[in-house]
Amino acid sequence: SLSSFISRSSSSSRLSEFVDAKTELQDIYQDMSHFLSSFVTILEESILLEDLQMLKKLCNFASKVEAIQNVLSRNRMKVAFFGRTSNGKSAVINALLHEKIMPSAMGHTTSCFCQVQANSTDEPEHVKIEQEEEHLELSALNELVSAHSPRALKPRTLLHVNMPKNRCSLLDYDVVLMDTPGVDVTAQLDDCLDSYCMDADVFILVLNAESTISGVERQFFKEVASKLSRPNLFILNNRWDVASSQEPEMEQQVKDQHMERCMKLLMDDLGVYSDEEQARQRIYHVSALEALQLRNGCNTNPTLQTQERYLEFQRFENDFSACLAESALKTKFGHHLLSARELLTELEATLITPLIAKVNQLIKENVERRQDLNVEIEDRQRENIEESQEFQIVSEELDELALDVGRRVLR
Numbered sequence: 466s467l468s469s470f471i472s473r474s475s476s477s478s479r480l481s482e483f484v485d486a487k488t489e490l491q492d493i494y495q496d497m498s499h500f501l502s503s504f505v506t507i508l509e510e511s512i513l514l515e516d517l518q519m520l521k522k523l524c525n526f527a528s529k530v531e532a533i534q535n536v537l538s539r540n541r542m543k544v545a546f547f548g549r550t551s552n553g554k555s556a557v558i559n560a561l562l563h564e565k566i567m568p569s570a571m572g573h574t575t576s577c578f579c580q581v582q583a584n585s586t587d588e589p590e591h592v593k594i595e596q597e598e599e600h601l602e603l604s605a606l607n608e609l610v611s612a613h614s615p616r617a618l619k620p621r622t623l624l625h626v627n628m629p630k631n632r633c634s635l636l637d638y639d640v641v642l643m644d645t646p647g648v649d650v651t652a653q654l655d656d657c658l659d660s661y662c663m664d665a666d667v668f669i670l671v672l673n674a675e676s677t678i679s680g681v682e683r684q685f686f687k688e689v690a691s692k693l694s695r696p697n698l699f700i701l702n703n704r705w706d707v708a709s710s711q712e713p714e715m716e717q718q719v720k721d722q723h724m725e726r727c728m729k730l731l732m733d734d735l736g737v738y739s740d741e742e743q744a745r746q747r748i749y750h751v752s753a754l755e756a757l758q759l760r761n762g763c764n765t766n767p768t769l770q771t772q773e774r775y776l777e778f779q780r781f782e783n784d785f786s787a788c789l790a791e792s793a794l795k796t797k798f799g800h801h802l803l804s805a806r807e808l809l810t811e812l813e814a815t816l817i818t819p820l821i822a823k824v825n826q827l828i829k830e831n832v833e834r835r836q837d838l839n840v841e842i843e844d845r846q847r848e849n850i851e852e853s854q855e856f857q858i859v860s861e862e863l864d865e866l867a868l869d870v871g872r873r874v875l876r
């Protein structure tokens with residue numbers, strides 16, 4: 466059926482690996498934090514174990530663990546979208562979300578950076594300018610990000626579009642989608658690019674299949690590639706529905722031309738891939754608009770070509786999800802896992818082992834003291850017996866003496 470055709474996607478299984486790993490790591494750090502606070506309590510409450518130096522070290526460990534816990538809870542998988550204005554970046558994001566959330570219209574230009582993500586709490590959907598407290602209605606989004614609106618935000622602004630958990634499954638899997646102003650604008654915003662986008666796990670270049678890659682787009686990605694050793698880069702030739710219908714008989718030829726140009730970009734210009742097949746696998750011909758219309762129920766009677774383009778969109782979705790999860794697991798959690806191991810080793814060497822040695826020493830001293838006490842008691846008892854024996858003798862002697870005295874007096 467149409468609905469099973471539309472929902473057929475395996476991207477979620479790969480993305481859940483990230484979420485599962487995050488939960489597992491959070492549990493490890495939670496346990497560590499729990500043990501540390503138990504140790505601190507023991508040290509604080511026991512007079513015998515009193516050791517300020519050790520207590521200080523333990524508290525240091527506890528704050529390190531807490532800092533990592535904070536970073537961990539903020540760790541998400543990030544995807545950044547780039548491309549010239551009107552190539553369909555917002556449309557791709559909406560198709561991935563199954564819902565039109567980002568303003569996407571002809572002539573509309575996104576003026577700033579927009580980060581779409583799930584709420585960390587149970588708050589309703591809202592928009593928030595970074596570093597400002599106020600929660601704005603989602604409906605304000607259009608005005609805030611439209612370059613031509615009087616309320617338009619400055620290009621350097623980062624806008625958070627916060628959606629309730631469970632609303633979009635992609636966001637519920639801890640994925641953050643970063644929409645950017647057109648590359649012509651973004652290219653001039655070097656500092657924003659560094660702070661908002663360079664930590665992305667996957668970069669998606671959205672091209673317009675009706676035209677060729679521009680010099681600005683090429684130059685822009687050269688800069689990205691020079692900053693990151695090997696960015697995970699996907700190329701979408703979007704609006705393929707329009708481009709392929711212009712000259713249907715030329716479809717394959719146009720596609721081959723796109724392929725050749727995109728492969729040249731990935732391999733020769735950027736040096737991201739050396740293997741031709743690998744590069745070819747990262748290039749897609751899609752229609753984001755059609756994908757969204759199928760997903761939000763606006764198109765219930767897709768043509769064969771639309772279905773084919775949709776399958777290609779799903780291939781893109783599955784591939785980038787797998788790449789995203791794999792990359793985020795490695796770059797984000799690999800480090801925390803290592804830190805956990807290092808922290809535990811250090812904790813054992815500098816604190817736990819000495820602490821156990823100290824407790825053992827205390828036990829030994831206690832046993833010895835008890836033994837000493839026992840010896841003392843035995844000595845006392847022996848002395849007592851000797852003393853009482855002496856008393857006995859003395860009293861007998863006294864008795865004899867008294868008898869003697871009595872006898873003498875009687876005489």
Ligand code: GDP
Nearest residue numbers: 551552553554555556569570571704752753754
């Ligand atoms: P952005 O500036 O890169 O974010 O581009 P938008 O997402 O705003 O898209 C610009 C215009 O192109 C909008 O009117 C979209 O509806 C339209 N559009 C986007 N993707 C496609 C597509 O694949 N096919 C068609 N026919 N129109 C599209």
